[in-house]
Structures are given as C-alpha cells and as structure tokens.
Amino acid sequence: MHVRIPRPWAIRESEVTEERIYRARRHFMKTSAVAALGAGLFPGLVAARAEQQLDALRPLEKSRFSTDEDPNTYEEITSYNNFYEYGTGKEDPARLAPKYLKPEPWSVEITGEAEVTGSFALEDLLKPHALEERIYRLRCVEAWSMVIPWVGIPLADVIKRFKPTSRAKYVKLTTLLDPEQMPKQDSGGIFGFLSTIDWPYTEGLRMDEAMNELSLLAVGLYGKEMPAQNGAPIRLVVPWKYGFKSVKSIVSIHFQETQPNTTWNDLAPNEYGFYANVNPEVDHPRWSQARERRIGELFKRDTLMFNGYGEQVASLYRGMDLSKHY
Numbered sequence: 167m168h169v170r171i172p173r174p175w176a177i178r179e180s181e182v183t184e185e186r187i188y189r190a191r192r193h194f195m196k197t198s199a200v201a202a203l204g205a206g207l208f209p210g211l212v213a214a215r216a217e218q219q220l221d222a223l224r225p226l227e228k229s230r231f232s233t234d235e236d237p238n239t240y241e242e243i244t245s246y247n248n249f250y251e252y253g254t255g256k257e258d259p260a261r262l263a264p265k266y267l268k269p270e271p272w273s274v275e276i277t278g279e280a281e282v283t284g285s286f287a288l289e290d291l292l293k294p295h296a297l298e299e300r301i302y303r304l305r306c307v308e309a310w311s312m313v314i315p316w317v318g319i320p321l322a323d324v325i326k327r328f329k330p331t332s333r334a335k336y337v338k339l340t341t342l343l344d345p346e347q348m349p350k351q352d353s354g355g356i357f358g359f360l361s362t363i364d365w366p367y368t369e370g371l372r373m374d375e376a377m378n379e380l381s382l383l384a385v386g387l388y389g390k391e392m393p394a395q396n397g398a399p400i401r402l403v404v405p406w407k408y409g410f411k412s413v414k415s416i417v418s419i420h421f422q423e424t425q426p427n428t429t430w431n432d433l434a435p436n437e438y439g440f441y442a443n444v445n446p447e448v449d450h451p452r453w454s455q456a457r458e459r460r461i462g463e464l465f466k467r468d469t470l471m472f473n474g475y476g477e478q479v480a481s482l483y484r485g486m487d488l489s490k491h492y
C-alpha cells in the first residue's frame with residue numbers, strides 16, 4: 167500500500183502553484199495551513215477535498231510549535247541537501263536519491279528494551295496517528311539554516327505504543343543500509359571521505375529527548391510525501407539540534423540502556439558531540455556557531471540557543487555543562 171499524505175491542495179495545476187498558494191496564504195493570513203491533516207492517514211481524495219474546503223473557508227488552527235517565519239521554497243528545501251549516502255555535494259541528493267531510493271514498500275524494525283517489538287510496515291506504523299504540520303527551523307552544523315513545513319507525527323506518540331521498559335534510556339535510529347539504493351555506501355572510493363563512514367548512518371537520542379513534544383517523525387513536507395532527497399519515506403526531525411541528528415530514511419528504532427554510537431560522533435568526536443544542541447556559544451573547532459546563513463537570504467543572522475526552542479527543551483539539560491556535552 168502506498169503511503170499517501172492527504173493533500174490539502176490536491177486539485178491544482180502544478181506544484182509551483184501549490185507552493186505559491188501555500189506561501190502566499192501563509193504570508194497574508196499568518197496561519198498554519200493544516201493543524202491536523204485528518205485522523206485517518208489514507209482517506210484519499212475525500213478527506214483531501216474536505217480539507218481543501220475547510221482550508222479555503224477559514225484559517226485553521228496553527229500548531230503552537232510552528233514558527234511564523236516564512237518557510238523556504240519547496241525548490242530550496244529539495245535541492246540543497248545533506249544526504250551523504252548520495253554524495254557530499256549539496257546537489258547530489260536531489261540528483262541521485264529519486265533515482266535510487268525505493269521508499270515503498272518500507273518497514274521499520276522496532277527492537278530492544280520494549281514490550282512490543284517487531285517489524286512494522288510503514289503504513290501500520292503510521293495508521294493510528296494523525297498527521298500534523300510543524301513548521302520548524304532547521305540549523306545545520308555547517309552554519310546554514312532553513313524553515314521547513316514538515317508533515318509528521320510526534321515521535322513520543324509512536325514510542326509510547328511500543329512500551330519501552332525502564333531499561334530503555336536511549337533510542338537509536340538507523341538509516342537503511344543498501345548500496346543498491348544508496349550508492350555511496352559502497353562506492354565512496356577507497357580513499358575517499360565517504361569510505362571512512364561506518365554505514366549505515368545512525369543517530370540517537372536520550373529517552374527524554376525522544377519523548378519531547380518537539381521530536382517529530384516526518385513523512386512529508388509542504389503537504390506532500392517526503393521527497394527522496396529529504397529522507398523518504400520517514401525521517402527524524404529534532405529542531406533544537408544540529409541537522410545531522412535528524413536522521414533520514416529510517417529502518418530501525420532501537421531502545422537501549424547505554425548511549426548509542428552515532429555516525430558523526432564516531433567520525434570526529436571532538437567536532438560533533440552526541441547531544442549536538444544548537445548553541446551559538448560553543449563553536450565548532452573549525453568555525454563559529456554564533457551566526458548562520460538562512461538559505462535564500464543575503465545577510466547572516468544570529469544563531470539562537472537551542473535554535474530558538476529553549477522554552478520546550480532547556481529543562482532537559484539543566485545542570486549539564488553544555489560546553490562539555492556539546
């Protein structure tokens with residue numbers, strides 16, 4: 167079964183129109199288009215039409231977690247990417263991921279310290295949950311940023327279903343390992359940088375971080391299915407952390423007692439920590455993190471502590487020395 171995100175603007179001429187409408191409406195009405203894209207995940211056109219009508223009639227409630235800032239364009243979000251399984255160039259993922267990645271069928275393995283474990287078809291994983299729109303800032307550790315209108319479900323809601331045991335202190339999330347679908351996993355070149363990565367790409371969160379209301383499992387953006395280059399069909403979004411924590415194309419969610427190994431921390435532990443909270447006061451050893459370039463803008467802007475999400479997450483780190491736990 168194909169994972170279809172109900173499309174609020176299903177009847178339209180082109181994606182360009184859709185985006186223009188989306189952005190224009192956001193701009194003039196300053197409202198989130200979709201607070202919840204419907205209770206059922208695959209209601210198809212009927213719900214999409216109802217949603218479209220609702221949307222045309224009145225401003226729907228805005229997610230309290232969404233930023234008011236104008237989102238980046240669909241083009242920007244889907245053409246300037248980091249997804250090293252397709253190369254290190256920013257344009258590589260857009261060029262190669264749609265060709266190689268087969269996001270359906272897709273399943274996610276739930277393993278480790280939880281009462282409910284097993285392999286779940288993506289549609290079964292998503293079925294009980296309502297999709298939400300969350301317009302989040304994304305701050306890459308490389309000092310650029312975007313604003314992205316994700317569609318997804320709170321990670322906490324998914325985790326609760328699997329009833330992690332008291333020993334589950336961390337959750338590890340892992341990207342697909344399949345060089346046929348992710349060519350740079352084995353053709354990075356014997357001497358190239360990519361060959362130093364121990365694939366698959368893995369990331370991890372402390373359990374309380376994973377359960378935080380901001381942590382999102384995203385299955386789409388701009389009201390559409392997740393583009394391959396953005397981590398189809400399902401990826402993590404943790405907006406108060408540097409972008410590399412937001413692992414793409416997830417096939418495994420594992421609960422464990424000890425802090426998991428993570429790709430960038432393994433590669434360069436002095437440059438990329440496990441926590442990787444956005445912090446303008448803790449510089450990367452090779453560059454400042456005080457400012458950032460919003461893609462599409464000319465001038466740099468100040469980077470915000472926790473990427474501006476301190477109200478939701480600062481309490482997670484009370485008492486921790488964030489210059490040590492970077």
Ligand SMILES: Nc1nc2c(c(=O)[nH]1)N[C@H]1C(S)=C(S)[C@@H](COP(=O)(O)O)O[C@H]1N2
Pocket residue numbers: 243246247248249250251304305306307341367395396397408409410411412413414415
């Ligand atoms: N599997 C995987 N996930 C990944 C990456 C990657 O190379 N491989 N790059 C990360 C980095 S560094 C960033 S900034 C974000 C970029 O997400 P976007 O391309 O959707 O903007 O994805 C993160 N997730």
Ligand SMILES: [Mo]
Pocket residue numbers: 248305306307308408409410
């Ligand atoms: Mo990044």
